[in-house]
Amino acid sequence: MPFLKTIYLIIKKDFISEVRTLESVAATVVLALVILVICGFAFGPVFGDLEKVAAGIIWIAIAFSGTLGLSRMFGAERENGCFLGLVMSPANKGAVYLAKVITVLALLLTVEVIVLPAFAVLFDYPVFRSFWPTTLCFLLGSIGFAAVGTMMATVSSGAKRQEMLLSVILFPLMVPVLISAVRSTGQLMAGSSLADVANWVRMLVVCDMIFLVSSFIMYDLVIEE
Amino acid sequence: MELTARDIVKGFGDRVVLRGLSLSVREGDVYVLVGPNGSGKTTLMNILASATRPDSGRVMLDQEVVAARRAEYRRKVGFLSHSSMLYSHLTARENLFFFGGLYGVSELASRVDIMLEQVGLRTDGDELVRNFSRGMVQRLSIARAFLHNPRILLLDEPYSGLDQAAVSMLTGILKKFSLHKRIVVLTSHNLEAGLEVATRGGILFGHRISHEPEGKPGRGFVNEYLSLIGKKKHGAD
């Protein structure tokens, strides 16, 4: 099926390219860690009510570094006009979108795999008190970010001051995802059960679906020169 | 098969680049488009390739508007643009396999080998593109454009960056290519090379095709073009 094949080809190409340079991944991870450390200075040295801010700190790190990673990834694609090459090919543009979302998601998950243990160490906080529910919420939040982020990165690609522009247009759209992700992961890390945060999980799922579907439909329009 | 551009208008901000431009190319034609710098050749090529939409006017393939069925049209087009459209961190082979896969090229492995051979990159197939010289990048781009055996070839400055051997190589490929009912449109600053393959020509000047002789462009065409460049240099318009 050409649709799935397209997705596979693009993901494979992105992975090979990224693994060879580690350009985007490295910058993203480093920025995330820097943010954690800065928060350490901002809220420390003794961390009293960590429950209230833990999720917030982690998601700030993910959101800001994720935006940087997004910029880098799409910047690299624009280099040499490769994006044009993709546009000119008969590849289904929705498939291109999904492939990009998966690549961005992989980037975010990589960052989280490093940031979460780092947070646990730096702040002495049991991040994985309830492992699977917390992982689920981080995953859902990341999918939301990837879905909207990929779309907005494409919308803003080629424009002047692209990084600044991306942050400005991405943030307001991310609000529901951020609120839901922070609330749900925060409560889960503080000991609540999955049932307690069911509302937030539902909201995350709804947001993810809305963004994925609407972006999938409209991607063709923004990808063209 | 006929590729037609009719009444193309395109501008960027305040600047008009193309206005009232019409062009028609039939299969078997190798149309060489020349014009002074900034005359809009690249813009026109982008429009013909459907990479950019014109502000008004349309591009038609056999009387069917291209914009209506873009995906199908693009399948038939091989486009060589100013940017290489190659991924620097992939090898030449990986690049060709990627695009070949997207275009659904059959027997991809052997096709890739053939193309690499034809552009003289057989031994460099597993080298990263970022290590390629300018000429090698250009040759690989050419391979990429021809890879899926397109019926329509649009080449924007294909000779740029090529040494004499590579120029002959490209001329050879083009001559062979055009024998099989293809449409080729190319722009070129290298008049000599361009005219060697051309069966028709046109000068892009004053936002449209200002001069388009019947049949193969010859001395008259060259003179007209050179005088236009001369005029531009002295600021007269």
Place this chain on the structure above:
Amino acid sequence: MRRDAGLSKPVRILHVLEFVLVCLALYMAFIYAPIEKEQGIVQKIFYFHVAAAWNAFLAFFLIFVASIVYLASRRGVWDVVARASCEIGVMFCTATLLMGSLWARPAWNVWWTWDARLTTTLVLWFIYVGYLVLRSATGDSEKGARAAAVLGIIGFIDVPIVFFSVRWWRTMHTGIIVGRSGGGLAPGMGLALMVSVTAFTLLFVHLVILRTGSMRLSRAATGIWMSVRR
């Protein structure tokens, strides 16, 4: 393009009506409507705050519709309508936020409350600003118009989910829970509100039409992609 001297009769009547209604709204808000028991005269900001907020959201809806029509038809005028609506909308949105703040201070002793409606309006403001920044960063290009249209559509879809998530977020916290003043409105207040909202809606529409007109003129004079008939 019509010259101003030649405005048609119904349009001029509309302008007069608008002027009358705005004056009427001022009268009704300050003099006719009764003074609210708890908050006193400060509460009267409500009539203009709600009117501005309504128009801010109306503007956004207009951007949404215009964006869809633009993407479907590719007629440049719809892109101009969206853009004009955004510019006027951001004005009304700023006014809403400022009035909200000015109201909150004497009424509840804070400059800002994170209640669902005000916060959603703030996020809306950011989406507006993002839209304008996007337009400025992409120049007057066709690609920029498409990109902005998509942003307008996704942004609009985003607003209700922002509202709900903020509302849930708020109910998790104790603290200043602010509702609008009371449940029911005294009868005089309701009427004053309706007049105010109608008056300012007319004003909003008038401003959008003016801005659209001036943008079309400037585009016709300098650019070509909008002025060319498709």
